[in-house]
Amino acid sequence: MPKTRTKFVCQNCGLESPAMYGRCPECGTWNSMVETLEAPPARKETIVRSRGAALSVVALDSVESAEENRHVIPISELNRVLGGGLVPGSLVLVGGDPGIGKSTLLLQAASMLAQAEPPVLYVSAEESAQQVKLRADRLGLGTNGLFVLSETRLDDVLAAVEQLNPSLLIVDSIQTVYLDELTSAAGSVSQVRECTSRIMQFAKPRQLPVFLVGHVTKEGAIAGPRVLEHMVDAVVYLEGDRFHQFRILRAVKNRFGSTDEVGVFEMADAGMREVRNPSEVFLQERSGNAAGSAIAVTLEGSRPILLEVQALTANSALGMPRRTANGFDGNRVQMLVAVLTKRVGLPLSGQDIYVNIVGGLRVVEPAVDLAVVVAMASSFRERPVDRRSVVIGEVGLSGELRSVNQLERRIAEAQRLGFERAIVPASPHGISQSTMNDMQITRVATVSEAIEAALGGRE
Ligand SMILES: Nc1ncnc2c1ncn2[C@@H]1O[C@H](COP(=O)(O)OP(=O)(O)OP(=O)(O)O)[C@@H](O)[C@H]1O
Numbered sequence: 001m002p003k004t005r006t007k008f009v010c011q012n013c014g015l016e017s018p019a020m021y022g023r024c025p026e027c028g029t030w031n032s033m034v035e036t037l038e039a040p041p042a043r044k045e046t047i048v049r050s051r052g053a054a055l056s057v058v059a060l061d062s063v064e065s066a067e068e069n070r071h072v073i074p075i076s077e078l079n080r081v082l083g084g085g086l087v088p089g090s091l092v093l094v095g096g097d098p099g100i101g102k103s104t105l106l107l108q109a110a111s112m113l114a115q116a117e118p119p120v121l122y123v124s125a126e127e128s129a130q131q132v133k134l135r136a137d138r139l140g141l142g143t144n145g146l147f148v149l150s151e152t153r154l155d156d157v158l159a160a161v162e163q164l165n166p167s168l169l170i171v172d173s174i175q176t177v178y179l180d181e182l183t184s185a186a187g188s189v190s191q192v193r194e195c196t197s198r199i200m201q202f203a204k205p206r207q208l209p210v211f212l213v214g215h216v217t218k219e220g221a222i223a224g225p226r227v228l229e230h231m232v233d234a235v236v237y238l239e240g241d242r243f244h245q246f247r248i249l250r251a252v253k254n255r256f257g258s259t260d261e262v263g264v265f266e267m268a269d270a271g272m273r274e275v276r277n278p279s280e281v282f283l284q285e286r287s288g289n290a291a292g293s294a295i296a297v298t299l300e301g302s303r304p305i306l307l308e309v310q311a312l313t314a315n316s317a318l319g320m321p322r323r324t325a326n327g328f329d330g331n332r333v334q335m336l337v338a339v340l341t342k343r344v345g346l347p348l349s350g351q352d353i354y355v356n357i358v359g360g361l362r363v364v365e366p367a368v369d370l371a372v373v374v375a376m377a378s379s380f381r382e383r384p385v386d387r388r389s390v391v392i393g394e395v396g397l398s399g400e401l402r403s404v405n406q407l408e409r410r411i412a413e414a415q416r417l418g419f420e421r422a423i424v425p426a427s428p429h430g431i432s433q434s435t436m437n438d439m440q441i442t443r444v445a446t447v448s449e450a451i452e453a454a455l456g457g458r459e
């Protein structure tokens with residue numbers, strides 16, 4: 001067998017060189033040369049059909065749908081994110097901050113699938129078999145049919161997979177396995193890329209589904225080249241605040257399902273517990289009739305989730321007052337403060353303002369704007385928001401309210417949780433009736449009207 005050779009390729013200009021340079025001799029970029037395996041033999045001048053092998057052009061009509069072959073993992077929140085189960089031969093990259101619970105969730109999934117479709121192989125390149133066993137015991141997981149391999153050399157890993165022929169392979173993590181052919185260290189761009197590609201070549205023809213754990217960089221992206229995200233079939237992130245118990249599993253790419261779906265988990269002693277009714281959980285610690293709190297309804301995928309937005313305004317001792325947001329975009333808070341100052345006339349310019357989404361959730365949806373604004377106004381005026389109301393709406397720069405999508409669904413969820421009134425934008429596309437299934441609908445056109453409706457008029 002010919003020995004595989006490597007070359008160095010500039011990630012900026014594509015220059016190929018047999019030697020490594022700190023700075024690309026072609027384009028002058030620093031640290032852009034990445035070690036890469038040599039491509040297979042050069043192109044041919046003429047197209048020659050490979051002799052003997054059947055051509056694999058097929059009529060799409062004649063291809064059997066593989067939808068029903070999905071491996072259904074008995075963790076419904078995980079299945080939901082994967083689009084209904086794990087597709088045979090698919091590669092799923094699971095990213096997330098250190099200690100967020102990636103190994104925990106995947107070990108739970110491995111154990112559960114191992115009961116239904118043994119064997120399952122968990123390759124723990126980061127931890128020893130004893131450590132994995134310790135975790136399984138702590139989480140009270142069944143280990144029947146579950147195999148562990150603590151190995152970092154990828155060829156050995158694949159040889160073991162070949163031998164065991166598991167129904168699912170988990171590689172924890174892709175940054176710790178390596179190929180002998182490359183001289184660079186495990187976790188380097190070239191190793192991560194080549195290892196993923198090797199795993200893919202191995203798994204696809206065998207219809208073996210694979211979970212790859214990926215570390216994330218300080219900026220929050222999966223460490224390694226962007227090309228990694230293109231290579232795999234699905235990329236999911238486990239998000240959350242380490243100091244809160246909630247975790248959100250979010251798909252950012254999925255070739256076999258929607259990327260809208262999220263799974264909600266709670267980190268408990270016994271591992272990641274599914275949260276079927278996130279709204280109830282997020283509201284369970286809601287304080288009494290305190291000022292500065294409003295309930296918003298956000299949509300995570302197709303699921304409406306109610307959450308509490310808290311705001312605190314306090315006289316600032318600083319020349320430049322502080323504006324801090326937790327779980328919400330800081331720039332958006334600045335904008336909403338400006339709208340309150342200019343369009344509603346609240347003198348907030350000398351106030352420190354803190355906004356917090358309770359439960360460690362991070363929301364980006366503009367439909368939460370109105371709840372943030374109402375919570376700030378409530379805190380500033382020291383008047384609590386009516387306890388039975390939810391506020392939904394996007395705030396525009398002129399203080400107008402803009403409609404949000406799927407309003408009926410959001411309202412229905414609020415009603416399910418016992419809320420009796422929804423303050424919503426009065427837009428032509430919105431809801432026209434004043435009640436919906438006994439829920440009182442208050443339609444407001446501007447931020448001022450919304451604040452009056454929520455806080456019960458001016459004092
Ligand atoms: N003995 C323990 N008792 C209770 N909780 C624990 C225990 N050990 C770990 N945990 C919880 O599990 C979390 C770690 O989970 P896990 O190892 O699955 O994270 P990870 O995402 O795989 O991290 P890494 O990227 O470092 O591998 C910890 O943050 C902690 O909250």
Ligand SMILES: [Mg+2]
Nearest residue numbers: 102103104172
């Ligand atoms: Mg881990």
